[in-house]
Amino acid sequence: MTMVQTPPDAATTRGTRLARRAFVVRELGIAIALIVLVVVTFAVNPRFLSAQSIKDLLLGATILAILAIGQTVVVITRNVDLSVGSILGLAAFATGALFEASPGLPIPVMILVGLAFGAACGIVNGGLIAAARVPALVVTLGTLYVFRGLDYMWATGRQINAADMPAGFLKMGTATVAGVPVLTLFAVVVLVVVGYFLRNYRSGRELYAIGSDPAAARLSGIPTGRRVFAAFVVSGALAGLAGVLHAARFGTIDANVGLGDELNVVAAVVVGGVAIFGGSGSVYGAVLGAVLLTTIGAALPVLGINPFWQNAAVGALILAAIGLDRALSARVGRNLQERKAHV
Amino acid sequence: MAAPVLALNGVSKSFGAVAALRDVHLELRAGEAHGLVGENGAGKSTVVKVLAGVHPPDSGTVVLDGKPLALSGPADARAAGIAVIYQEPTLFPDLSIAENIFMGRQPMRSLRRIDTAQMRSRSAELFARLGVQLDPDRPARGLSIADQQLVEIAKAISLDARVLVMDEPTAALSGVEVERLFAVVRSLRDAGAAVLFISHRFDEVFALCQRITVMRDGHWVSTDPADRLTIADVVRRMVGREVSQLFPKEATRRGEPRLEVRGLTSRSFTDVSFTVHGGEIVALAGLVGAGRSEVSRAVFGVDRYDSGEVVVDGRKLPRGDAAAAIRAGLALVPEDRRQQGLIMELSVERNATLPRRWSLTRAGLLFGGAERRAADRWAQRLQVKAARLTDPVDTLSGGNQQKLVLAKWLATAPKVLIVDEPTRGIDIGTKAEVHRLLSRLAADGVAVLMVSSELPEVLGMADRVLVMHEGRLVADIPRDRADEESVMRAATGQAARS
Numbered sequence: 001m002t003m004v005q006t007p008p009d010a011a012t013t014r015g016t017r018l019a020r021r022a023f024v025v026r027e028l029g030i031a032i033a034l035i036v037l038v039v040v041t042f043a044v045n046p047r048f049l050s051a052q053s054i055k056d057l058l059l060g061a062t063i064l065a066i067l068a069i070g071q072t073v074v075v076i077t078r079n080v081d082l083s084v085g086s087i088l089g090l091a092a093f094a095t096g097a098l099f100e101a102s103p104g105l106p107i108p109v110m111i112l113v114g115l116a117f118g119a120a121c122g123i124v125n126g127g128l129i130a131a132a133r134v135p136a137l138v139v140t141l142g143t144l145y146v147f148r149g150l151d152y153m154w155a156t157g158r159q160i161n162a163a164d165m166p167a168g169f170l171k172m173g174t175a176t177v178a179g180v181p182v183l184t185l186f187a188v189v190v191l192v193v194v195g196y197f198l199r200n201y202r203s204g205r206e207l208y209a210i211g212s213d214p215a216a217a218r219l220s221g222i223p224t225g226r227r228v229f230a231a232f233v234v235s236g237a238l239a240g241l242a243g244v245l246h247a248a249r250f251g252t253i254d255a256n257v258g259l260g261d262e263l264n265v266v267a268a269v270v271v272g273g274v275a276i277f278g279g280s281g282s283v284y285g286a287v288l289g290a291v292l293l294t295t296i297g298a299a300l301p302v303l304g305i306n307p308f309w310q311n312a313a314v315g316a317l318i319l320a321a322i323g324l325d326r327a328l329s330a331r332v333g334r335n336l337q338e339r340k341a342h343v
Numbered sequence: 344m345a346a347p348v349l350a351l352n353g354v355s356k357s358f359g360a361v362a363a364l365r366d367v368h369l370e371l372r373a374g375e376a377h378g379l380v381g382e383n384g385a386g387k388s389t390v391v392k393v394l395a396g397v398h399p400p401d402s403g404t405v406v407l408d409g410k411p412l413a414l415s416g417p418a419d420a421r422a423a424g425i426a427v428i429y430q431e432p433t434l435f436p437d438l439s440i441a442e443n444i445f446m447g448r449q450p451m452r453s454l455r456r457i458d459t460a461q462m463r464s465r466s467a468e469l470f471a472r473l474g475v476q477l478d479p480d481r482p483a484r485g486l487s488i489a490d491q492q493l494v495e496i497a498k499a500i501s502l503d504a505r506v507l508v509m510d511e512p513t514a515a516l517s518g519v520e521v522e523r524l525f526a527v528v529r530s531l532r533d534a535g536a537a538v539l540f541i542s543h544r545f546d547e548v549f550a551l552c553q554r555i556t557v558m559r560d561g562h563w564v565s566t567d568p569a570d571r572l573t574i575a576d577v578v579r580r581m582v583g584r585e586v587s588q589l590f591p592k593e594a595t596r597r598g599e600p601r602l603e604v605r606g607l608t609s610r611s612f613t614d615v616s617f618t619v620h621g622g623e624i625v626a627l628a629g630l631v632g633a634g635r636s637e638v639s640r641a642v643f644g645v646d647r648y649d650s651g652e653v654v655v656d657g658r659k660l661p662r663g664d665a666a667a668a669i670r671a672g673l674a675l676v677p678e679d680r681r682q683q684g685l686i687m688e689l690s691v692e693r694n695a696t697l698p699r700r701w702s703l704t705r706a707g708l709l710f711g712g713a714e715r716r717a718a719d720r721w722a723q724r725l726q727v728k729a730a731r732l733t734d735p736v737d738t739l740s741g742g743n744q745q746k747l748v749l750a751k752w753l754a755t756a757p758k759v760l761i762v763d764e765p766t767r768g769i770d771i772g773t774k775a776e777v778h779r780l781l782s783r784l785a786a787d788g789v790a791v792l793m794v795s796s797e798l799p800e801v802l803g804m805a806d807r808v809l810v811m812h813e814g815r816l817v818a819d820i821p822r823d824r825a826d827e828e829s830v831m832r833a834a835t836g837q838a839a840r841s
Contacts, residue, residue, distance in 0.1 A: 200456040200457050201455065201456065201457065202447065202448075202449055202451075202455075202457060205438070205442060205446065205449065205457065206446070206447065208435070208437060208438055209435045209438060209442075209446050209447075211437070212435035212436055212437040212438055213433070213434070213435050213436065215433070216433035216434060216435060217435070218416075218417065219395070219397065219417050219429065219433045220417065220433070220446050220447050221416060221417040221418030221419075221420075221421055221447055222418075222446070222447055223418075275437075279435065279436070279437035279438075280437040
């Protein structure tokens with residue numbers, strides 16, 4: 001644009017523009033990777049984009065996306081929630097057990113119960129972190145096993161089957177509106193609400209501030225303890241919601257539901273450009289990351305690549321995402337510092 | 344004169360065994376700028392943190408408009424109309440400048456949403472008022488220190504505070520920026536705000552303030568109208584104490600040059616050259632932020648430098664290689680012993696033998712016996728008081744921790760010892776022991792470079808005093824000509840300017 005003429009503070013505007021673009025670049029990079037993957041796979045096998053496989057893809061991404069949104073809220077504050085897989089498992093089993101006990105329960109009530117159940121688990125996490133002043137990584141690693149253990153004790157090797165759940169509930173798991181699965185609409189609503197909140201509300205911005213510099217956040221009078229606690233409650237509640245949706249989608253629930261999901265979620269969040277040390281990134285990026293990871297899983301068999309490569313692909317993506325992040329921030333930093341020379 | 348808006352009445356504050364403030368009185372009046380001066384460690388920043396609600400006082404009260412004020416956190420202080428600019432900028436690097444200014448009190452539109460447009464325009468107005476060009480939308484990451492400070496100032500001004508507290512706001516600013524800041528502060532003051540201004544630059548204090556309070560060692564010393572004081576008065580009150588016989592300096596013979604530093608330059612210091620001879624204690628004095636610690640870290644090879652060279656016993660050291668520096672006989676006792684000097688969870692003996700564990704090994708294995716004997720020997724020589732040598736280090740007192748750090752490095756038999764603030768935060772008795780030890784080492788032919796903010800220590804211990812000011816070495820004062828005034832003048836840039 002105006003690269004030819006350089007007025008005194010051109011470096012400012014250029015650095016600023018670059019910085020602003022970096023926010024977009026993160027999400028854009030993932031979107032482009034996703035599009036390339038889809039196009040290539042489609043070229044190899046056009047059936048990859050049939051209505052049915054799109055639906056499967058979206059359904060597959062939905063639960064990971066919801067977990068990733070919750071995880072983003074936590075990671076932004078320079079924390080991490082490793083217990084989400086276990087919370088999902090517990091909530092899914094609770095859904096099944098509750099329907100067994102009272103099959104007439106309306107679906108909205110069930111969803112609220114799932115949210116509340118997950119939120120309660122989040123309160124345990126947030127409370128322990130606040131009270132024990134132990135890093136979230138350790139606390140949630142502990143509750144990962146504790147919640148899973150409770151799940152095993154409750155289930156005692158039992159499995160809840162589709163026959164035990166109301167038909168309407170299971171139908172929600174497969175129904176579509178204009179080709180989009182109903183479950184995915186849940187994820188979209190959650191994405192829009194959380195994304196809007198993080199962007200436009202004081203407490204949302206304060207989460208970023210806490211992750212960006214915890215000490216400065218305290219000096220600014222931000223109630224850091226309360227905000228971090230709330231972030232864990234949100235993450236737990238969304239994991240609870242994901243548990244209910246999981247039950248609706250699969251119909252069969254045992255104590256192993258959601259086992260190992262936490263690392264997929266963290267992977268999706270990191271690939272989605274959320275800085276693992278907090279302070280930057282968006283839920284939109286995290287959801288794109290979740291969709292990308294799911295798409296890779298679906299595309300590899302279509303491309304005739306041994307699905308065993310999937311893990312390696314995900315790992316390479318994480319490293320690429322982190323590398324891109326480093327390169328970008330280094331570049332932005334250099335450009336922003338150029339200004340010093342002019343003063 | 345009007346009644347004070349904000350006052351400290353007999354405020355005391357201790358951190359562990361160290362008393363930072365003792366019975367401090369301070370009155371800030373509406374429409375007046377009040378200067379607060381004192382040496383490093385006099386307690387100025389603690390006063391700021393008490394006013395900001397960060398540290399609750401142990402005793403005494405903060406009084407606002409004649410009523411006692413209980414501050415349970417920074418949010419309370421802000422709500423009471425107290426705006427604080429800290430010495431170290433406290434910005435969020437990932438967030439935009441506008442967000443940094445308005446964090447926690449963003450302007451809102453319907454449904455309690457943040458009004459981004461208004462936030463941006465109000466930021467632009469603030470910068471226009473300060474006469475600086477900063478884009479409110481750019482992230483704070485990568486801002487120069489001066490620009491960060493300007494954002495802090497914009498933040499404080501945006502509060503329309505009744506009390507504005509500024510802890511060395513000008514340290515990183517250029518002359519023009521300082522003038523603009525002063526114009527804004529004067530207009531705030533004339534509009535009825537009370538201002539507390541802390542600075543090491545006396546000309547600025549006298550230019551801005553109507554009254555000046557001097558603090559020393561956590562005590563209030565005096566408060567006088569500025570027009571009845573001279574810079575010389577203030578300096579005398581800041582340092583005015585007897586240089587006691589705490590410093591058992593042994594006469595030593597000056598030996599061969601051991602450490603030679605030539606033209607050392609990096610981001611935080613410029614063209615630093617000096618020589619330390621065997622048997623000599625050379626003090627590196629200066630104000631906080633003058634670049635002393637940075638120089639010592641660069642010499643030791645922990646930090647890289649851009650140009651220049653470090654020569655030990657005639658051999659040039661590779662740049663940025665601490666292991667090579669240790670092999671050449673250098674030892675660094677760092678400023679922050681908790682973070683850089685000791686591994687707090689490990690036992691006393693483990694810590695004591697850490698830098699030379701290889702020489703204690705047999706066939707590559709470290710045997711407990713050898714480790715214990717070595718630790719024992721040094722703990723006795725330095726009189727480290729630990730219940731058991733197997734106790735973790737964080738159970739020791741600050742003074743004993745410091746002695747342990749010394750022990751750790753002395754065990755390597757260094758030729759050149761760099762100590763950064765060797766007696767910060769330790770009691771008088773232990774201080775004397777540390778001083779005795781440094782003195783003895785020099786007598787044994789070790790070249791000692793001592794970074795210290797404590798003037799009495801500098802004057803009592805050093806054979807020569809090197810003074811740094813804003814990243815440059817501005818004075819090299821021999822022992823017989825070094826006194827408080829000469830060092831303080833050089834450190835505050837008076838010597839360089841006159």
